[in-house]
Amino acid sequence: MKKVLFATTALVMTAGVAAAEVTLSGDGRMGVVYDGNDFDFTSRARVTFSLSGETDGGLAFGGAFRVDHANSNNGGNGNVYISGAFGKITMGDIDSGAESAVGDLPGVGLTGLNDLNEFAYPGSAGEAANNPGLLYSYAGDNFNVYLSAYDGHNTGFAAPAGVDANAISLGGNYTFNNFTVAAGYTALDYDVAAMNDAKIMAIAGIATFGDVKVTAAYAKADDLQIDLQAAYDAFGTLSGLPAQLVNSDAKQYGIGAETTFGATSVSAFYRKVKAEDLAAGSTAEIEADYYGIGASYDLGGGASLQGGVVKWDHAYDNGAVPAVSKSDIIADFGISFSF
Amino acid sequence: MKKVLFATTALVMTAGVAAAEVTLSGDGRMGVVYDGNDFDFTSRARVTFSLSGETDGGLAFGGAFRVDHANSNNGGNGNVYISGAFGKITMGDIDSGAESAVGDLPGVGLTGLNDLNEFAYPGSAGEAANNPGLLYSYAGDNFNVYLSAYDGHNTGFAAPAGVDANAISLGGNYTFNNFTVAAGYTALDYDVAAMNDAKIMAIAGIATFGDVKVTAAYAKADDLQIDLQAAYDAFGTLSGLPAQLVNSDAKQYGIGAETTFGATSVSAFYRKVKAEDLAAGSTAEIEADYYGIGASYDLGGGASLQGGVVKWDHAYDNGAVPAVSKSDIIADFGISFSF
């Protein structure tokens, strides 16, 4: 079989015209995951296609998406963009304006370990293949502004089945000296008339002390519809849970740190989620605590050893029945590749 | 992450042997679609793989298929071919002989707006992933001849569920001065003994007047089985419709025009479909009218602004109950990319 071989450092000659380009990059991983019960193997190989071009008027445009061997269908993260002096418009699988500005706590592990470091901002798009979101972003010298819109079909969040929401989300961040402050606001307009609009506010501060970067974030949601099954089932059902919190007020906050010394990087986070049901007569309340720590050792050439451990605690209390809680530890370890 | 970067105009040196090649190209779009009720976002990024080689005896062979971020599974349009002095044989997702020769009315819009400009010739293949069709084509100086075969499993058309058909389709076109005339004939052999074979005849004429190209086409189908639900549901159910027209005779005709002045291209079409049920005692009849207009403005570098509007009218009348009809307008607008 003949093969087409391209080295990543290949010299290619362009004819001086505005060149439309297809860029290939890849990543992979191999290792084990401990899911609280036993160890399973994990492996993955992926290629990302990045497309880019430039109009005669100097606007940049392009797109990107991934294919992988495990499931090309959930390739996710596909998007297209156009950019110029006015900023950049991205459509497809996007982060919301708030998420783009505020970000998440540092992640741990080879596989992300269920991404429990992420604030799971409503208003981001990308779950549904044919349901793109739109993100406008503008980058100044020391600030960024983001505005996103998402036209429903699902909320990209743990809303009850059959409930859709349109989302508008605004965010910004500002960097001075070693500090970055960020804030975001998201409004969800549910398509069920009896449901109030959900409002989510998020703030974060990032400070860099030498080689150490510390992130603290806080988010508060009013009138958020939460499907508890969808929110919790991914990594361990808490028996005795009601199916849904109606008109819940939810808070989450966390702190994380990450540092690199030589070939070694270490990151850790703590995150707490608390939501109470505001339905008349209900005192139902859920709490979740997540503790994570991970490390990475760079082997050079794009390979690194990576591992992480996360402890999660879930609790539910409605006053009437005995409170229930569940906790477990998940972990992974292996090699991560980039090409 | 290291990246593999290739410019589209890269100079590559071949060693003089018959070279097997993999060619990458891409396209994308971002915009909004109005579906008759409200506006939705639309975006897409795709890459097409084109494979080509040459045997020692000088036959060319190759293939092509697409992957995209929305759904790699419906990548469609995958095929393989071999060609030489004898012509070209293509297998996979093919247009029928008649469709290859006669073509469609000019399309409009960023997303194709349900492709209502297309005659939906039976006998083309490509819907079913594992059900390839075969197309033989021969290109002379000013004529083309096409012959296709499709071995059933589904008709690639709106046949009733569970009814398969084999299809043979023949077509040709001839160009003289500014005129092209085309004709095609397709026979569908249903696997239900009680059903007559369907016969579809299609003709078209294309005339170029300066920068304006005008297309007129007519097709007539005898004994065609039509699943009305499948045919109509994609863009708006007409309530009161029977599930199926048995042994219907269907006509469709239309006219379209397209022109380019400077960076602007404009296209428009009108298409009418009329089918009557020939079952004993039935006077059922459906009619559809489609009006479309679209425009494109080339931004250079592979990007263009594109938009379109289509009005559709559906009507059903069986004499016994009051006639029902429904109509709506769909539209889209945005930016189209090619890489």
Next chain:
Amino acid sequence: MKKVLFATTALVMTAGVAAAEVTLSGDGRMGVVYDGNDFDFTSRARVTFSLSGETDGGLAFGGAFRVDHANSNNGGNGNVYISGAFGKITMGDIDSGAESAVGDLPGVGLTGLNDLNEFAYPGSAGEAANNPGLLYSYAGDNFNVYLSAYDGHNTGFAAPAGVDANAISLGGNYTFNNFTVAAGYTALDYDVAAMNDAKIMAIAGIATFGDVKVTAAYAKADDLQIDLQAAYDAFGTLSGLPAQLVNSDAKQYGIGAETTFGATSVSAFYRKVKAEDLAAGSTAEIEADYYGIGASYDLGGGASLQGGVVKWDHAYDNGAVPAVSKSDIIADFGISFSF
């Protein structure tokens, strides 16, 4: 549309650093398949992504997976690896240690004709997208050693639905003069307590006489759980079969030969499978015989004509009811491409 064109023999210049690479290769086929009843078209185009890199310490790592137009989801054969002086560790879709060492009989035909030449070793992984296996291999001067582990979810074999198994598999082969001998052993630990562990032993010998290569192989399985429906339905149900053989002892053996003269290659195999139910009081027994012959003619440039014929015989006898049997012939012919 601008295109990115790369010739397979392109000269590319690397900057001398350890290069992470993305390699593209492709293959395709077009032809017809006779499934025992009628002829169907078959066509396919695929691209394989091969990823490779090297750590600063000289370990090689990489991965590979395929995408194709028919169904990107079953892209299969995706894996990642890391290798060095210690050998090679591969994760993802792997062959078991026994299969890697012992191999299969030579295959026939354009499409593989249901791969009836393969011994279907339990313990290989790859069917389930998110269920990778691990294979360690070490290649000496004239020997290879393989050890694989597979952490269940399904057995990668025709086990009854809902029955998972962990698999450990060990194999090795040794070459001297024109002979290769190979042996493998696999243990399946079912997750149903009442089921004994299955033990599968396989041996093979390969001899090369001039241009002719002859392979003989034998495998014996004790206490293997076999879902007869899953095992047989793919190519012709044998009516009257029980749903399952419990604690069956299964034997399979076969012989194959392949040779190349000029541009022509010919291969043939015979394979027999026999399994008896060891449940108390049962005398149920299945037998299968497979005869295959195929040929390939190289057209140069990566294209070759290929075709094959396989006759299969299935029989079932439980002593109580009359024995049932079924047999048919399947065949294919067409052109195979590689790029």
